[in-house]
Amino acid sequence: MTLFATLRQRLFRWQSDGTAPTRLGQRRVFILPTGAGLLFTIALVVMLIGAINYTLALGHALVFLLAGIALNGMVHTFRNLHGLIVTPGRCEPVFAGEIAHFPLRLGNERNSPRLGLELEAAPGAGSTHADIAGNEMQRVSLPLPAERRGWLSLPRVRLWTRYPLGLFRAWSYLQPEMRCLVYPAPLASPLPPAVPTLRGGEHGNDGGEEDFAGFRLRQPADSPRHVAWKASARAPSRPLLVKQFAGGAQVELRLDWDLTNPALPAETRLSLLTGWVLAADALGACYALRLPGTDIPAGTGEQHRRRCLETLALATL
């Protein structure tokens, strides 16, 4: 580590703040004059010279009052950040290529409002504005582009303000322990054919006709007898649906790594699988996911979908 980096680490505390609420203490708030502050200083010097040159007693008083206002403005700017309580929230997973949102809760325990706060997760990611009334909490979410699947950690967050006078900028760095799960970007492609699976083993009826259990996409092997013509007519753009019956035998989708084109790059194959999971889930189909080293048995529902997507996001190939 270079000397500069060491110094930065010491000064700006690059270690994590954990998941607990953090109160910004005086050692974490930094302050420097802005360009407007420098302009103001120059104006004050010119005004002072004018007041001396024309022996304006009240001119002296005005310049001195303005100098006092600028100094107190510095304290006010510092105070606008000092004592702010930052609590990390929980992130919702997103797909790669989308924007991840990291929610933070900002708490103000003072009676006076804290206005003009800006937060930025990474340079260029766009800043989020926040104004918190006295004795209030405010939720903000920091946008961050999710480019690759896997865990996306919240980088160091810069929190700054120029309120009230804009002559000084106070800033602080936050490093709450927050990460967002990024699923692979889904690629749409036709689902693989369904595989009938025998359950129970005693009934020989193909496709089972006992209890209606739902619809699934028609596969070329399905008998036209099972096509749900009425249901299909309601959504003409979709492929034909077949009636599914709960019984001894059931049709399930096998979303297998080996069904994807081996010539494609691994990430693209994961994206294809993700697209299949989404499509199968949208149909309410029963599907299983198989990756090299991982096997998720067939299932349906929100929890199953989430489990499959998590596996795809964190798959190591």
Added chain:
Amino acid sequence: MSTPAKEALDHSATPWLFLAAVATVAPHFAHQPSWLSVCVALTFAWGGWLWWQDRRLPGRWLLVLLVAGGCAAILAEFHTLFGRDPGVALLVMLMALKLLELKSRRDAIVVVILGYFLLLTHYFYSQSIPTGLWLLTALWLVTATLIRVHGGSAATTRGTLRHAAVLAAQSLPFMLVLYLLFPRIPGPLWGLPQDAHAGRTGLSETMTPGNIASLAQSSEIAFRVLFDGALPPRDKLYWRGPVLEAFDGRIWRPYPGVTPHPQLALLSQPVDYQTTLEGHSQRWLLALDAPSTLPADAILSGTLTVNARQPVVNRQRHRFSSVLDYRFNVEETQAVLQRNLALPGNNPRSVDLARRWRAENSSPQALIDKALDLFAREFFYTLRPPLLGENGIDEFLFTTRRGFCEHFAAAFVVLMRAGGVPARVVTGYQGGERNPVDGFLVVRQSDAHAWAEVWLAGRGWVRVDPTAAVSPSRIEAGIADALPAGEPLPALLQVRTDWLRTLRHRWEAINNAWNQQVIGFDRERQRDLLARFGLPDADWRDLAIALGTATALLLTASLAWALYHRPHRDPAARLWQKVLRYLARRQVHCAPWETPLALAVRLKAERPELAEPVAQVVEAYLLARYGTACDLKMLRAAIARLP
């Protein structure tokens, strides 16, 4: 740290900026050219309309054109762009045009800084208490505008105004410390422009019939005097200004050459006093006849006028001693006497009259008595004398017979010179009014006066006031009593009601205190103040140390205020924090999201020995915090039962 310079300004901040601009610009309308005021008002209206209609602001090229046009117009009006008045006009114009360019936050900051600048320029014209108060209000508004610009639309009007007031109030101690301790540098630092102190009233260096009469219609204060001892009698209060020796038949002028140093014989105890002279842009100071001790930087001229080295452009304090009984130049040079006998060729009847008198009785005293007797019998004292023509003195003496002090003084001197007695006109002020509130003698422009001085063998130059012969009350009581009703005197002087007079005295005493203590706080007062605090002979280094210490202390106080964090006000919550600290010591950590009830449930499984007492505490805490009866006793008891 990138600076987002082009942050857009929110729409609702614009009225604040307009308000700040109006508050800082409007007082200048009183003294700037009216075309500029009209243009500025129109620009404000245009900008306001554009904002109201949410129209697009004018483009850059149009603004450049407007600025160039404004500069050209100001150049045409003042013939320069530098100096006080054109400078102020430029600032006013820039402020108005900047309001047409309110796009980003940076534009708003420029408007605010321009506003602060404009506040300073008001002090060129007045530093009175009302100006000070008005500008304090305007400063508050401008600062609130700056806060509003940075607070965005979340800032309420009330909150913004309050924040600005808090900021200004916290800054007052800084201002006080800086005002008292900042090393005072006597200005000017360089030559001031010609118009720096234009438009001052006061005595002029020449005298024509009518110019003192017009001065007498002003109730402005010329100077104030504080006597160390008792106030001398009124008829001795002759404040000498320029002495006029050269007469061209119409205008009286001072002798341009050098007069030898005066010889004074002092016949009584000196009177000590301090004068506070308002700036009048002339070199003479006003002292009682005859000054015996002068301020260090003043010079006594051969005609007993006290002159400063530089024109008096600002209010100045001077200490004098004067001797009211004196002999002045008993031995006079021939050149001076000859000069004071010279007469132009006009006014033949006056000259004739004086020669006839002289033929009757050759004594100079007899001549003086005859002239004064003439004035006392047949002349009127008035502020509205008739206009006089070519032979002004003749017309006055034989036809109109109505005049103000300068007519009497001039006619008297002409008579004396024609009769062979050296004589000259002295201008200055006579009398003054004592303010019973603070004991200062106030001398106004309306006390301006002209009298005569004659040279008598063995007695030197002797003061003769012909006005006293016409209107003795002018000298004994003042001009307001000497003039008949209906004369165009300022309203202020005609006040005869007692309570109004008292009110005026109070107001003037407050103004005087303000001028003496606040505006007149100069290097000497600063030194006196520091000496009183145990820092005698303080130089700039001592001042810098004192200033640094005081500012650092104030800044520390401000920071302490900022860092002070009020502890939780809810006592139940405070007690619960205590319980959490107790549990932490026993290796039980409560996560921020864990509710007290959840903690109690968890303890049952993890730490059975603690579970029961903590459950009791939790119950008492929930009752105390959220229950209807806020009972802390139970909670305290439950905490006390913790193992």
